[in-house]
Amino acid sequence: MAARPSKLMRQLGSTIIHFDCFYASVFEREDPTLKTLPLAVQQKQILVTCNYEARRRGLHKLQLITDARKVCPDVIIVLGEDLTRFRNASKELYAFLSSFSWSARCERLGFDEVFMDVSDIVEYNATILNANNLRNSFFCLSKGDPTLGFAFDATRLAGHTFPEITTADPGGASPDMLQLRLLLASHLASHMRSKLASEKGFTATVGISTNKVLAKLVGNLKKPDGQTTLLPPYTSVDGNLNDNVTLFMDDHEIAKVPGIGFKIGQKLRAHVLQRPADFDTGLVYGGTKERVLVRDVRQYPGMGPEILERLLGGAGAPHAIGARIWELLNGCDSTEVAHAREIPTQISIEDSYLRLDTLSAVTKELHMLATSLIQRMHTDLLEDEVLSDDVREDNTTASSLATKRWLAQPKTIRLSTRPRPPQNPDGSRNRSFARISRSAPMPSFVFSFKHSSKAIVERLVDNVLLPLFRRLHPEKSGWNLRLVNVAATNMADTAREKGGIGRDIGKMFRQQDDSLKHWRVEETPEETHEQATGADTIRTELPLRTEQPQGLSFSPANASRTGSEDMPTHSQQTYDHLDHVWDSDDSGDEQMSDAALYRCEICGSTMPSFAMFAHERYHKSLERQ
Secondary structure (H helix, E strand, O other): OOOOOOOOOHHOOOEEEEEEHHHHHHHHHHHHHHHHHOEEEEOOOOOEEEOOOHHHHOOOOOEEHHHHHHHHHOOOEEEEOOOHHHHHHHHHHHHHHHOOOOOOOOEEEOOEEEEEOOHHHHHHHHHHHOOHHHHHHEEEEEOOOOOOOOEEEOOOOOEEEEEEOOOOOOOOOOOHHHHHHHHHHHHHHHHHHHHHHHHOOOOOOOEEOOOHHHHHHHHHHHHOOEEEOOOOOOOOOEEEOOOOHHHHHHHOOOOOOOOOHHHHHHHHHHHOOOOOOOOOOOOOOOOOOOOOOOHHHOOOOOOHHHHHHHHHHOOOOOOOOOHHHHHHHHHOOOOOOEEEEOOOOOOEEEEEEOOOOOOOHHHHHHHHHHHHHHHHHHHHHHEEEEEHHHHHOOOOOOOEEEEEEEEEEEEEEEEEEEEEOOEEEOOOOOOOOOOEEEEEEEEHHHHHHOOOHHHHHHHHHHHHHHHHHHOOOOHHHHHEEEEEEEEEEEEOOOOOOOOOOOOOOHHHHHHHHHHHHOOOEOOHHHHHHHHHHHOOOOOOOOOOOOOOOOEEEEEEOOOOOOOHOOOOHHHHOOOOOOOHHHHHOOOOOOOOHHHEEEEOOOOOEEEHHHHHHHHHHHHHHHOHH
């Protein structure tokens, strides 16, 4: 038998919480009476999800609507084609959970799952835990505010455990730090679940462990609305190979392990059974009637990373896939929880079909998908930008003007299809979930605000999507498609006020103007009168002073916005008012004496002595011209 993964591979230093909310919760929150009734969400002719009352009565995901009604005639079916409410609920859920994070390691998976790495907040609370009074402990949620938190009993874990126990005592002279961290994380998760239910109306199933795959799997044990902590030992002790991680992983069906999909699962089943596994043809996306457990694969003679590499590797397979799958079979997962991200890494829109085999039908579907894609881009990637009056080009008196700006712009557009496999001689079809794709640069007109969304969609379909489709499916070959996907990918953050790959220079200057507008120099009515009479005046902004010089005032209301090219420089203008400009009425300010001034012998201009050399160079440059 191959060697077991090492202790370090199990990432024992991390503490991960996995939250799993439900599609059905969105409808149950809108109508609480649905919580006690069998509820299912329909897309096309399939149940994409259902609540736990419906599951208790025999319904499940990916079940045909006709079969679901036979199993549970009183099921309440709601349409889930419009994903707007799910996206909005997902953003609300993610914002709430990420607000508890210190490290911003909060990763969203789909609409209803969130991973959180809470190692830092847990380790901090482990250091301040009072071992002499564990029953009256306090969990601190903020380093800056020691009163922000909640009371808890540190002698017991919150929620369920695997293996099942009800108490855990981390006290003693030498406590188990791994168990202590998991205990603290269980109370943090319980507090967050309680807040999520009371403030947002969501229920969540939670798993707590040291890596993502274990946290996700252990959370599935107590659905719905429960939480489970996977307890130590996580590694073998005294030669005993049955640590809790191995014990937990071994009873899972091979395809239930995250990271092992349908195709890999089939190869593993076939290798263990020495024949192809029998399918359940009643399931829309296929399933197997024969359970092959993780234990069966892990303990198969000679099994190890090398055998898995030969079995699963090859053209198109990820690098070192054998080692990766072997780690997953042993409960190891080195992937980190990603940092919180305000914008999605990609936006993907797709639809499935019973038959899609004409260009006119494909064009119609591309228009629908492109319309949804543009709407999603506007929803997820645009923000409101408010411009103040002094940066507006018109003369209206509104206090602000709201405009749109892109938070990020996808650089690539990708078209993917899933062709229906050809029919076999006996009339059956092979199962295939393979997609084929083509990509192109995202056209710049997609980001324009000058054209309507309808016009943008028309150009996108005609200029980009249809040419990509013809490359995927030449008309002479024919096609019959089961799925079409349009995705905006290769997301690049634009210059933003906070974060992003750059800074918005225009916004920076506008903010600078807003900050300094109270100190901007403007001409007083007296100055305007002097200009009308032909008197020389100073139109340049002056150094800030504690009091306003006579004849000048500081007001943002009518400040001049003339550029430096619109006014004479110091060396181009005679200073007839230098005494009152540079002098101050404050005794504490230094005064500019006549001795400190310099008068040009060529043009007669008067200026401070430190400017004389630059002024002389100015005249020399005129002579050379």
